[in-house]
Amino acid sequence: MLDLSRLRALHAVQLHGSVGGAAQALGYTPSAVSQQIAKLERETGTTLLQRQGRGIALTDDALMLVRTAQEMLSLAEQAEVALEERKGRPAGRLRLAAFPSGARGLMPRVLAQLAADHPQLDLRMSEVDPHLSVGLVARGEIDLALAHDWDIAPMPAPEGVCSVPLGEDHCEVLVPAGHPLAALDTLETADLAGRRWVCQPPGTVCHDWLHTTLRTAGQEPDVAYYVAEFQTQTALVAAGLGIALLPRLGRGPLPDGVVLRALEPVPTRRLFAVTRDCLLRRPAVRATLRALREAAGAGPSRNAANATDRVV
Amino acid sequence: MLDLSRLRALHAVQLHGSVGGAAQALGYTPSAVSQQIAKLERETGTTLLQRQGRGIALTDDALMLVRTAQEMLSLAEQAEVALEERKGRPAGRLRLAAFPSGARGLMPRVLAQLAADHPQLDLRMSEVDPHLSVGLVARGEIDLALAHDWDIAPMPAPEGVCSVPLGEDHCEVLVPAGHPLAALDTLETADLAGRRWVCQPPGTVCHDWLHTTLRTAGQEPDVAYYVAEFQTQTALVAAGLGIALLPRLGRGPLPDGVVLRALEPVPTRRLFAVTRDCLLRRPAVRATLRALREAAGAGPSRNAANATDRVV
DNA sequence: ATCGACTCTTCAGTATTGCTGAATCCATCA
């Protein structure tokens, strides 16, 4: 009798292209995965993995078993969903992912509320980059991901994956208290010209938004300080070294000597939950979506931010 | 993640209607099955079994899981078949069943040859009554059953199950050496009238054939000795106490003082292999069918019979 | 009504299985 957990190991190896990657995804050591597959080989009398350079390659037999594994895992997931649906209240394990500022600004409240309301629910969360989350959901490693879709770059959703709008997150400009811009109530894009910036490193959405917006206005932002962490950014601004663009979500308590000013038009990112279609039937997912929508509508969390978290 | 072996346990409970029956079918103790299902209940947070009188009843949730289990087990079996087919030579476990005289007269040679030719083949055999074998094959407990279809009672084959003709088995009449019938070369039905018989108990095919045939000829057989075992039957015949109808298959060495006489028309039972359609693709099944056909054509085995075997 | 038979479950003990971490092996890259 083929063993499902061994098949899942093989499936993961195919998915990640390596024994190590599969092990990481499954929460094992490479040794365990290697042994599981060795047993599967002995049980079936086949060769499943072949060494190829430093890594491995799957044989044709293995690929056939991977297809079977895929179907069996899918059946198992459907059955679990159906059981929970039939029961009608959230239960089982729910693997969540969130981008860093969402993980800080939104998830704590949501997780606490869900845990309190549904004791049978086994919640897990990992902080991931937003552009990775869709892939993780599609591959079944994550059940529901909190993602955002910055004005500028709408996200594509692959087959079987859907995104549910949750609300919006707005950005404001953080300026030193004595700064000329601090005298204004509302800033416009033109006011940002020629300023010195504290900004996150390239590849983050804040960075991209800043550059795209200013370049559209014919300017190149003068970023003097590339800093990932929120606390460091505010310290630099408080020291009068520049101004920064901050999303409201995930913003922590501000030190003295800095003020926030609204921007017009408001830089807005839309928040989404990304999940697989079939999971929409899970009460656990429905409850989580509900909680996320409420939390996103209610604004950023109280108990947000600590010194080591990064603003993304 | 649902565990396949636990699901299989649940599936077996549904199939057999009891924990004990499932345990027997799976080769475990009832305790093990009970614990497996208790774990499945804890893992899914559902109730699967309910006590009903002395036994148990499956809940709706359990029935849903049984359907899933059925599909997953079927997928696993198909994958195993495909692997073996791709490999091209018999391998894996093959669970055989045979009716008693077939198990003695045909299977030893066949099993020995298969084991010698295909070291990767893991052969198992159980002796079962022919009328049970079709059900066992249909339920997936047996992969291939040796069955016979006595002239009188053709066997029906349920969906997904097929029977492959292997050959024929003939019956002869065993008479004491000094008996009047011993003087004849070939006996006819009329010669059997008024004889005293040694016969197997009701419910066996030899018994049924004898009664049906003689009653068709307007007679009631006078069965003085109901005896299941071949050795005892021949001893009774040798002692001059009656005559017996013996199938050639599974007949052992005869003691002195008895002779065999052919009957006209010859009582014939056709031999079949019964298996599931999808298994016909297994090299193991194809090799077994080939070996069975050869053995059935070659006549009864040399190393047949021992004192405790029953003639059926 | 009580006893005995039957069935499932619980419990304790044991055997098996599966995982981790270190050592090893192999191929690649500097």
Place this chain on the structure above:
DNA sequence: TGATGGATTCAGCAATACTGAAGAGTCGAT
């Protein structure tokens, strides 16, 4: 040639699953 990255092997330990005995509930018979 040495260093790196990846997979495998091995020994030891932890978790799991099974067995067998005892317990609890139900049914049928005396």
